[in-house]
Amino acid sequence: MNFTLTPDICELRDRTRRFIAEQVIPLENDARESRHGPDESLRHELVGRARAAGLLTPHASLDMGGLGLSHVAKAVVFEEAGYSRLGPTALNIHAPDEGNIHLMEEVATHEQKERWLRPQVAGKTRSCFAMTEPSPGAGADPSMLETSAVRDGDDYVINGLKWFITGAEGSDYAIVMARMEDGSATMFLTDMDRPGITLERNMDAMDACFTGGHGVLRFTNLRIPATDVLGEVGKGFRYAQVRLAPARLTHCMRWLGQARRAHDIALEYTRRRQAFGKPLAEHEGVGFMLADNDMDLHTARLHIWHTAWMLDQGEKCNFESSRAKVVCSEAEWRVVDRCVQMLGGQGVTGETAVMRIFTDMRAFRIYDGPSEVHRWSMARKLVHQAEKAAAAGEAAA
């Protein structure tokens, strides 16, 4: 067992930390941040800075123009990037692009990669992932997928309504999940400027950290050539898992950075602000919150590191990424909520970065599977495992 990071990872960590401090944090509160995240101009400025610093799209393969980071290396670098709410945008590692890039690397053909992936890794384009639907369609339960794909000659014709499509506005291409006539699901690639794609509106969301916000997309007889199927027909649900397990974990990493930022701000504030005769931090009630923050941050980091390492060993980590997602989203949330409390009035205003971390982070306990869905999925696996062990024990006896 060994918790040492390689010198390469340490160098990258330190470089990312300096980059965020010197190049990214000064752009926080730039006028180009809107209710729907940094606008394209700000995004391009951030991406340009990361490119210059050699930190752009570090999780993409070397072949595609990234740094080919391992999952453990991502754990370290993404946490650093997450220290600013603009950091993931700068490094091009934000949802949904981060997960889409990973999925494209795994499943797309050479032609598809050259057409859609290479410019995306270069930070020139953006993508969205069109899966979630309004009731009665696919939400926490993806099997309720209603958007349909029907074969028509060399094309598929797609009809349906999607919402909570992060980054839809302004994105260049989409990965669309649709139900086939046999009930299976398929993923399709499509440029966003095709006829048949309408952005009905951008949703009013609590978070404001994703460029493009969260859109409502309608597909009306959208024609997609069969060559633009992503991977194989009928394997959509399986690919969704391929995408999700690591994507979940990268959320844990980025938000860990945000939670650490909140904690640092609260620590600094409580060291300096006096109340009832001494600095806030010297009140036990506040000190306990600082200690609890440290415990939660370290717990999150250990779960991330362990799961990342298992992914690096080639494990699928469906169980482990569910567990890490619940542990991290809840621990990191507790940290940020405590920071708001310690900051008092300043915690609920824009006087510090913490208010935005609070409103940006709440959705993390919900997306990529609410805590409740992961808990249930974990429970079934624990029971299944116990059944198998019991059966093996009885067989052996």
Add this chain to the structure above:
Amino acid sequence: MNFTLTPDICELRDRTRRFIAEQVIPLENDARESRHGPDESLRHELVGRARAAGLLTPHASLDMGGLGLSHVAKAVVFEEAGYSRLGPTALNIHAPDEGNIHLMEEVATHEQKERWLRPQVAGKTRSCFAMTEPSPGAGADPSMLETSAVRDGDDYVINGLKWFITGAEGSDYAIVMARMEDGSATMFLTDMDRPGITLERNMDAMDACFTGGHGVLRFTNLRIPATDVLGEVGKGFRYAQVRLAPARLTHCMRWLGQARRAHDIALEYTRRRQAFGKPLAEHEGVGFMLADNDMDLHTARLHIWHTAWMLDQGEKCNFESSRAKVVCSEAEWRVVDRCVQMLGGQGVTGETAVMRIFTDMRAFRIYDGPSEVHRWSMARKLVHQAEKAAAAGEAAA
């Protein structure tokens, strides 16, 4: 013991409930709601509707033009009003006016009441309460007050900086808390259009339910005639307590209404939305959250009722209002957080009223004394009480 409400209160409750449903909720999401609360035009429309319904400023005395409600009656009516985020504005029972009206009734002279209170009770004017200051001034610890008042002839000259002054922008008059040369504190009444008062800026806040938002006010050689002292010179801290104990409780009441609204929305949603083969509400994990909500709502209501009844008996309720404030602010917050979770993606967007309840309510665990300050104040009283009892026991022995 008797939990029956009088027929009068029941009638008022039912009337308020209908008024909110029919006259107020339809105005939610009106374009005149801004980041800093309903604007003056919307406020006047709401107030006008309440006036027509005979529900305006119901906590003010009959003499001043209110309904002269008891604390128990307020508990019932304010909860109903709180069912819409616009309800307290409509009934003219929102912070800080609600508490200022109460304080003015208790302490102001006849002339002061006629000048400032009567038009406020009529819903024509608004006020703010200028106490909180940036570090190193008065925050959770009011004794750190830095704004100074110096006697100069028949006037006092006020200098200082205040922030988190709810409703400052657009308010007609202010109650200003300042430190005297002898270290005591005094409250002053002043019109807001006097020279020496500058609204430096309106703060960027997580909540958006208070008309006027939260301002930063600077007083520069503000001259206030001695006749505009509120109550007696040097009794500012005592009056702050007079204002705070019931004011805290009315927050509990209004937010209980908002929490109940969130719960009703979540209950309705989970009854209808299917996942994994059945309505969400038929999943135990969701059902447990509904049950926990009911427990928390009822707990909050019981604490409010009990404390309100004690206030009606003439008790000061410093301890009880602290206790109710902590219990209610935390129980009601848990309810709203659970509702966000049950609503999934919709909980973190403007698709329902719950997102706004969540962002509007977070500050409640902080203002009028953060939970931590109330817990500590309660602890000291518990210890003091035990010491007195022990001393009495020893004296008796």
Add this chain to the structure above:
Amino acid sequence: MNFTLTPDICELRDRTRRFIAEQVIPLENDARESRHGPDESLRHELVGRARAAGLLTPHASLDMGGLGLSHVAKAVVFEEAGYSRLGPTALNIHAPDEGNIHLMEEVATHEQKERWLRPQVAGKTRSCFAMTEPSPGAGADPSMLETSAVRDGDDYVINGLKWFITGAEGSDYAIVMARMEDGSATMFLTDMDRPGITLERNMDAMDACFTGGHGVLRFTNLRIPATDVLGEVGKGFRYAQVRLAPARLTHCMRWLGQARRAHDIALEYTRRRQAFGKPLAEHEGVGFMLADNDMDLHTARLHIWHTAWMLDQGEKCNFESSRAKVVCSEAEWRVVDRCVQMLGGQGVTGETAVMRIFTDMRAFRIYDGPSEVHRWSMARKLVHQAEKAAAAGEAAA
């Protein structure tokens, strides 16, 4: 609304408080307390003292020899009695006798009352309630009842195995729940010395406050005359509800007394014990626990009072008693757990009464329905209520 207690109840409360302090607490740690509760000799001594004080079996009807207390009066008196772990035994208001007496008053015939109830109210005899069974029988889910009753001439013949039968050892009579051939359930009355009843063993339990402990009872061709059916044949499940709703609430009352005792001990200890330069109670971390205790105790008391008052109005309170049971069992448990923590090493040893309160109370979150079963039952009722309201709304429209 009115939280005032009548002078009669106040007098009874004060008398009970003095009785517990002077007559009962001195018998705590008497050698006649065993792992299975106070033995019969100690029980008779305690009961004798309560009889002399005019406090014996106060919840029984005047007709049967009790004081005919209302539910609200019980709330007050039982809390006082619960201040000592021996108090409920002294007043003859402990489980299962308390609930059995209530059920007998409601359902038994005149003859049955004279034979079994009158001596029990007089404190001369004890009873048990034989419902719970080992897997796969009736546990949290009573419908899984396996013990069978078969009609044979004028008798019923009972066969089955029961466990967790509180007070079985040494009890004089039992109420036995058994399944009829048609699947319904019936309650039977039987003396415990009949052939066919075997106490297989007394279970090793965490609690030690119930005289007779918790027994495993086997019924082997136990013959019970049809005249000893309690109430009507086939109404067993309904009577179980009649018994349970108020019985649950009396647990809340008695354990509230124990929780208050623990709190008083912890408050006293932390006022006196020094650490790190000041009394423990002057450390915020400890002070916060004292404040949380006060909140939890008051929350429990308010739920008890409200539900008791509703029972006094003739409501069935199935929902409310479930809610009170969850709220109180969890709030009171938190209090006791905090007290253990505040007492440090003394909390986990017999140096104070708190250790016993901790081990005695843990089962309260389980018996009479675990928290999970009540939460689920509440959820179904909330959903059902919402469905009815929605249907009524649509019908009205």
Add this chain to the structure above:
Amino acid sequence: MNFTLTPDICELRDRTRRFIAEQVIPLENDARESRHGPDESLRHELVGRARAAGLLTPHASLDMGGLGLSHVAKAVVFEEAGYSRLGPTALNIHAPDEGNIHLMEEVATHEQKERWLRPQVAGKTRSCFAMTEPSPGAGADPSMLETSAVRDGDDYVINGLKWFITGAEGSDYAIVMARMEDGSATMFLTDMDRPGITLERNMDAMDACFTGGHGVLRFTNLRIPATDVLGEVGKGFRYAQVRLAPARLTHCMRWLGQARRAHDIALEYTRRRQAFGKPLAEHEGVGFMLADNDMDLHTARLHIWHTAWMLDQGEKCNFESSRAKVVCSEAEWRVVDRCVQMLGGQGVTGETAVMRIFTDMRAFRIYDGPSEVHRWSMARKLVHQAEKAAAAGEAAA
């Protein structure tokens, strides 16, 4: 980064697991277990079995007769040993001997080791650690030490009262902490059969897993030769830290084994026990508890591994061992409390091993520093660290 265990550690883990399953668990509920832990006869039988299995005192140095395990290896082996409440006794790794052995290895002279340590490592003798005192002496705050040591010729004369001295009854030697005339503290070694040592009583404790229970020891003019000072005069507080940091962590390890055992029992039970139409484990409410258990167990294990690895790197880990102690004691406690709840009535009786785990484990949140003391100590270090960083930043600027 690497979470792989070496083949040696894996072999030892598997061997320990088999040993516990086959040689130790069958001795649970042996009649020789008393309220004060396994008696000497049972202890010797267990130790004999571990010796035969080559698993005795594995943390002691090879030189002294142990296996010379690293901290990481201990983390793995101690968790396995902890799977039975008798396992730590069998392997001779229970408190206080485990920590005393570590301290003796670090500080004792060659002669002291040969006299006291070698037979202890061989499992022939036992020791106790006499530090804690009744009020107003040393408790959570060790600086309040009252037991005095006064030089008299070649001896020291010790007077004082100690309590909560685990294993005192029947132990062969003690490490005694006493205050010098200059206010510093010194540790002394003494055989327990010397004149001047009286075991006043054995305390009635909630736990029952330590041989010898918890004693009250009085020292009356106990004479100890200066050669029996442990380490240097005046360094007692420093040695207490040397002992405590790793000792705390070994508690985390052993109790992790107990928590895992409880979880396995609850998982097995809920897989089989039916209620409301399906196995308990298929109810979401129960499934969520199983998932939460898995999260808490894994969190505890990760904190233990990380801190153990840091200790292996030569770090002192005062902060990290405090953090691990709070995280593990609270996470493991939650696991066990949930298991009691899932087991229903069986959780609060001796029908399974869980009841004993519950009552044995509660003290873990208190001993070796209550959670509150560790939180505060962590907070001060976080603030101190931030101050240093701020000063460095300012110096650099």
